[in-house]
Amino acid sequence: MTPLCLMEDVRKTFRMGDDAVEVLKGIDLEIVPGEFAAIMGTSGSGKSTLMNLIGCLDVPTSGRYLLAGREVLGLQDDDLSVLRNAHIGFVFQSFYLLPYATVLENVLLPTLYREKTVAHTEERAVELLRLIGLEARMRFRPNRLSGGEQQRVAICRALMNDPELLLADEPTGQLDSKTAAEIMNLLAKMNERGKTVIVVTHDPAIAACAKRIIRIKDGVIVDEQAA
Amino acid sequence: MKRIFLNLKIALGSLGNFKLRTALATLGVVFGTFSLVVVGNLSDSLALKTEQEIANLGNNLIIVVSGQVRRHGPSTPLISRATNLTPGDAEAIANNLPAAARAAPSGFKAFPVRRGNTVLKAIAVNGVTPDFGEVRNFEIAAGTPITEEDNRLQRKVALIGSATAEKLFGEENPIGKTILIWRVPCQIIGVMAEKGADIAGNDQDNQIFVPLKTFLRNFVNQENVNIIYVQAVSVEAIEPLRKEIEALLRVRHGIRKEMKDDFTVLDLKEVTALKSQAMGLISVLGRIAAAASFLIGALGILSIMILIVNERRVEIGIRRAVGSRKRDIILQFLLESSFISVSGGIIGMAAGFLMSLAIAKVLGYPATVSVPGLLLAFAASALSGIVAGIYPSFKATQIHPVDIIRS
Ligand SMILES: Nc1ncnc2c1ncn2[C@@H]1O[C@H](COP(=O)(O)OP(=O)(O)O)[C@@H](O)[C@H]1O
Ligand SMILES: [Mg+2]
Numbered sequence: 001m002t003p004l005c006l007m008e009d010v011r012k013t014f015r016m017g018d019d020a021v022e023v024l025k026g027i028d029l030e031i032v033p034g035e036f037a038a039i040m041g042t043s044g045s046g047k048s049t050l051m052n053l054i055g056c057l058d059v060p061t062s063g064r065y066l067l068a069g070r071e072v073l074g075l076q077d078d079d080l081s082v083l084r085n086a087h088i089g090f091v092f093q094s095f096y097l098l099p100y101a102t103v104l105e106n107v108l109l110p111t112l113y114r115e116k117t118v119a120h121t122e123e124r125a126v127e128l129l130r131l132i133g134l135e136a137r138m139r140f141r142p143n144r145l146s147g148g149e150q151q152r153v154a155i156c157r158a159l160m161n162d163p164e165l166l167l168a169d170e171p172t173g174q175l176d177s178k179t180a181a182e183i184m185n186l187l188a189k190m191n192e193r194g195k196t197v198i199v200v201t202h203d204p205a206i207a208a209c210a211k212r213i214i215r216i217k218d219g220v221i222v223d224e225q226a227a
Numbered sequence: 228m229k230r231i232f233l234n235l236k237i238a239l240g241s242l243g244n245f246k247l248r249t250a251l252a253t254l255g256v257v258f259g260t261f262s263l264v265v266v267g268n269l270s271d272s273l274a275l276k277t278e279q280e281i282a283n284l285g286n287n288l289i290i291v292v293s294g295q296v297r298r299h300g301p302s303t304p305l306i307s308r309a310t311n312l313t314p315g316d317a318e319a320i321a322n323n324l325p326a327a328a329r330a331a332p333s334g335f336k337a338f339p340v341r342r343g344n345t346v347l348k349a350i351a352v353n354g355v356t357p358d359f360g361e362v363r364n365f366e367i368a369a370g371t372p373i374t375e376e377d378n379r380l381q382r383k384v385a386l387i388g389s390a391t392a393e394k395l396f397g398e399e400n401p402i403g404k405t406i407l408i409w410r411v412p413c414q415i416i417g418v419m420a421e422k423g424a425d426i427a428g429n430d431q432d433n434q435i436f437v438p439l440k441t442f443l444r445n446f447v448n449q450e451n452v453n454i455i456y457v458q459a460v461s462v463e464a465i466e467p468l469r470k471e472i473e474a475l476l477r478v479r480h481g482i483r484k485e486m487k488d489d490f491t492v493l494d495l496k497e498v499t500a501l502k503s504q505a506m507g508l509i510s511v512l513g514r515i516a517a518a519a520s521f522l523i524g525a526l527g528i529l530s531i532m533i534l535i536v537n538e539r540r541v542e543i544g545i546r547r548a549v550g551s552r553k554r555d556i557i558l559q560f561l562l563e564s565s566f567i568s569v570s571g572g573i574i575g576m577a578a579g580f581l582m583s584l585a586i587a588k589v590l591g592y593p594a595t596v597s598v599p600g601l602l603l604a605f606a607a608s609a610l611s612g613i614v615a616g617i618y619p620s621f622k623a624t625q626i627h628p629v630d631i632i633r634s
Contacts, residue, residue, distance in 0.1 A: 048632070057548060057628050078552045085550020092632055096545045100240025105233055110549040112230045157549070169632070 002069060004164060004196050005031040005054055010063035012049055012219075023049045025219040027063070031198065033164065036191040038210035039200045046219040047200045048169055054198065055088050055167045056080045068164065085113050089158025089166045093173035095150040097142035097157075104129065104138035107156045114161060128156040132186065148179035155186060159195075166190060169200045177205075184209040231562065238563040241539055245531060252531040253571030255524025256611055259517045260572040260604035264579030265586070266513030267600015272583070272592040273506045279593065281495050284425065285363045287328075287459040289469055290493040291316075291476070293451065309489035310451045311480055314356075314439060317455045319479060324471050326464040331358040332452040334442050338409040340435065342395045350391060351434040352408055354442020354452070362456045365436075370402045370417025377416075378438040383445070385413040390432035392418045411445050413437060424591070517607070524568065525611040532564050532619035536626075543623050544631025553624040560623050564616025565609050572608025576601060 012024040023046045031037060031054075041047050052058040053065065056072055059080070065072045068087060075083070084090075089110075097106045107125040111118070129135045132152040134145070142150055151171060158166055168187060172180035184199075188209060191197045199210055207213050215223040242249050281288075293312035317332035333356075337349040353359075357375055360366065368389065377384050385408065392401050401415045422431040443449060457472065459465045469492050476490055536543070543556060551559075580596070587594045 052629050052632070055548075057632075078554070081547065081550050081552040084548065090548050096541060096631075098237060098542050098545070100237045101233065105236075108233070109546070112233070113546075113550040113552070113555060161550075 001032050003030045003066070004033045004035075004068055005029065006064075006066040007053075007060075008064040010053060010060045010065055012046075012053060012058070013061045023219050024053070024060075027219075027221060029214070029221065031165075031196060033196050034191070034194060035212060036188065036197045036210045037199070037212040037214055038207035039198065039214045039216060040204070040207045041202065041216035043202060045216050047202075047216055050216065051167055051169050051198070051200045054165075055090060056084050057090075081113070082115060085110060085161060086115070087163050087165060089155075089161070089163040091151070091154050091158050091166070091168035091171045093170040095142070095147070095154040095174075097150055097153060099141065099143060101141075102139050103134060103142060103145070103153050106142060106153055107138075107160055109157055110161045125156070125160060128159055129153075132156060146179075147175050148182060151175065151179075151183055152186065155183070155190075159190065164196055166195045166197045167200075168197070170202075171199065172201070172203070172206055180206065234559050234562065235566060237542070238535075238566065241535055241542075242567070244538065245534060248534070249531055249567065252527030253524065253567060253574075255520045255522070255527050256568045256571035256608045257520075257524070257575035257578070259520035259524055259611070260575030260608050261579040261582070262513045262517040262520065263604040263607065264576050264597075264600055265583045266510050266517070267597035267603065268580070268583035268595055269586060269592070270506050270510050271595040271597040271600070272587045272590075273503070275595055276592045277503065280425070283364060283422065284495065285456060285458060287462055287465055288362065288495065289457040289459060289465060289472065290495070291320075291455040291457060291472060292491045292493060293453050294489060294491070295487065296491045296493075310449070312453070312455065312476075312490055313451050316476060316479055317356075317452075317457075319475060320455065320457055320472055323475060324468060326460055326468040326471065328458045328460045329358045329362050330458075331356050331362040331456045332439060333359060333454050333456065334439065334447060334449075334452045335454075336447055338446065340391070340395070340409075341407040342404070345395055347391070347394060350408075352442065352446060353434060353436045354439040354446070355436050356439050359436070359456070362458045365422065366420040367417045368420040369400075370415070372417065373436065373438050378440050381441045381444055382438060383411055383413045383441060384416045384438065386417045386419055386436040387415055388419050388432040388434045389421045390430060391435060394433075408435060408437070409446060411441075521607055521611045524571065524608075525615040528564055528568050528612055528615035529618060531567065532560065532616055533622065535563070536560065536619045536623045540626050541631055543626045544628040547626070548628040548632075556623050557620040560620030561613055561616040564619065565612030568608045568612025568615065569605070572605060575608070576604050579604070 007027050007029040010024060010027040011022060013020050013022045027050060039047050039050060053060055056067065059073055067083065098109065104125055107128060108121065111121050126135060126138065129138050132155070134149060134152060137145065142153065145153065166187070172183050175183060184206060187197050187199065199206065201207050213225050214221055291312065294309040314332040317330040320327050321330040334354040335351055338352050340347045340350045355373060356378060357373055360372060367386065373384065373386060385406070387401060395401065395406060401418060403415065405412050405414050419432070425431050459468045473488065473492055477488065480489055482488065546556065584594050
């Protein structure tokens with residue numbers, strides 16, 4: 001099977017004034033379609049940096065990165081935007097819903113930037129909200145929802161453009177363990193429905209939900225195991 | 228379309244946090260469109276008013292005044308007197324110049340008028356011929372006009388203006404009654420239709436008309452008239468006819484080559500020129516004020532947009548993450564800034580609209596709507612919004628999703 005993500009000797013260096021800090025020091029990684037992987041590591045180990053590269057929010061300093069067979073290095077900013085819009089859904093630790101838009105409008109946000117207009121957009125958004133049980137509150141502002149509910153809305157937003165890859169960076173970081181479990185169940189359900197899911201976490205209990213665990217330490221992958 | 232609507236809704240939600248600041252920021256644009264609309268509407272009003280006034284004076288009218296007058300503005304101060312403009316000159320113009328349809332000689336002077344115990348101190352009394360009404364666009368509301376016979380027989384009859392009739396008779400019917408003009412008892416044969424103020428602002432409804440010969444013999448005891456109103460056969464005939472009249476009168480008055488005219492042929496365009504000049508100056512000042520306002524407005528909107536962009540860093544970052552390109556962000560914020568300025572602009576346009584209506588009403592001008600003025604105001608407000616939005620929207624594109632997620 002052709003990998004969805006293929007990284008070869010990916011490095012990322014951040015410049016801070018005169019200092020250059022190499023955060024990722026040669027990552028080789030292959031993610032195939034349908035995987036449910038967890039990237040684990042202590043705080044500061046480079047998980048989020050790696051996640052941002054996988055999600056095309058940022059580009060590697062060197063190395064090779066193919067997303068769905070396409071070389072990412074060297075793409076223009078606009079091309080990266082188009083790529084993210086069509087292929088990647090993001091879920092973040094702080095849900096980042098727009099406060100002045102309704103729940104439904106938040107879910108619709110990625111459709112505003114689609115290259116092609118698609119029919120029945122709104123129906124699909126409502127359908128997704130029904131799936132997570134928040135259909136009745138789609139006209140609410142996000143601040144009227146609990147943290148877990150907001151994160152579920154964020155997941156709907158990530159799914160809205162039907163991307164192959166769902167990336168979640170510490171998606172349960174702000175939630176209690178019961179709600180966290182619900183969110184992980186939802187992600188697992190999406191994986192069952194064919195989405196490739198990558199979760200970043202420092203929490204072993206969360207990582208345990210995934211089928212594959214990738215451990216990272218000081219910018220290198222130290223251990224890989226099937227869960 | 229949906230996207231614009233949703234984006235505007237989000238923008239409004241965020242603007243709600245800075246209501247006062249946004250209102251202050253748009254003030255410049257409000258004043259800008261306000262002054263553009265006021266100036267536009269009023270100068271149109273004035274142009275229309277002038278046109279109406281000229282038409283009101285008489286169709287294709289040329290005015291020949293005795294003596295030299297300064298030809299500037301609505302007032303026509305005398306520079307030198309002359310006493311040789313006569314009814315005969317008027318006849319010569321009417322009979323010898325084909326371009327002249329009619330010529331109405333007229334003399335006038337103010338006299339006290341009395342009826343019973345009512346005394347009006349100084350009412351303009353005009354000696355006129357039967358052609359006067361046609362040439363000067365005066366109509367009779369009730370009664371009969373002054374006839375050739377009235378004039379020939381020097382009858383002591385009078386037509387009175389509607390305001391004069393009101394003052395002397397109130398609700399009573401003046402026709403057939405006798406009034407004392409100066410010391411001449413005259414019978415009223417008719418009342419003039421209302422006409423309003425003339426181009427110099429004189430009330431044309433408060434005056435009296437008597438046959439010219441009656442006037443010359445019984446009131447002023449002279450042979451000459453103050454003025455001859457000439458009606459040209461067409462608008463195109465006015466200019467050539469002016470020259471012909473000048474040449475004819477110079478011959479009739481025996482004026483030698485090197486000598487100046489002892490009469491003045493007035494051009495109505497000159498009469499209105501001063502008014503237009505004044506309005507032109509006001510227009511220019513208004514436009515300068517508007518330009519300054521738009522500049523201030525643009526700066527205000529610039530500052531509020533910088534504030535907004537900062538407030539919405541997370542929103543921008545997340546939009547970028549879900550796939551908005553830089554140009555989408557630029558477009559969004561340009562739209563927002565022009566939306567803010569156009570909103571202010573529309574408020575200013577509405578206020579300016581009402582203001583110009585009020586001013587026109589006070590000045591007695593016809594109310595007009597200057598469509599180019601409105602369009603200019605709209606365009607200027609949209610433009611200042613766009614210009615003000617350029618820098619902030621560029622700043623917005625510098626916000627990177629990665630920075631947002633990290634903080
Ligand atoms: N944009 C950046 N500029 C400078 N340093 C950065 C930047 N992003 C991440 N880092 C540094 O890289 C290291 C790894 O960060 P991160 O990937 O967020 O770790 P994790 O998500 O595993 O906690 C940290 O030391 C962090 O300070
Ligand atoms: Mg992290």
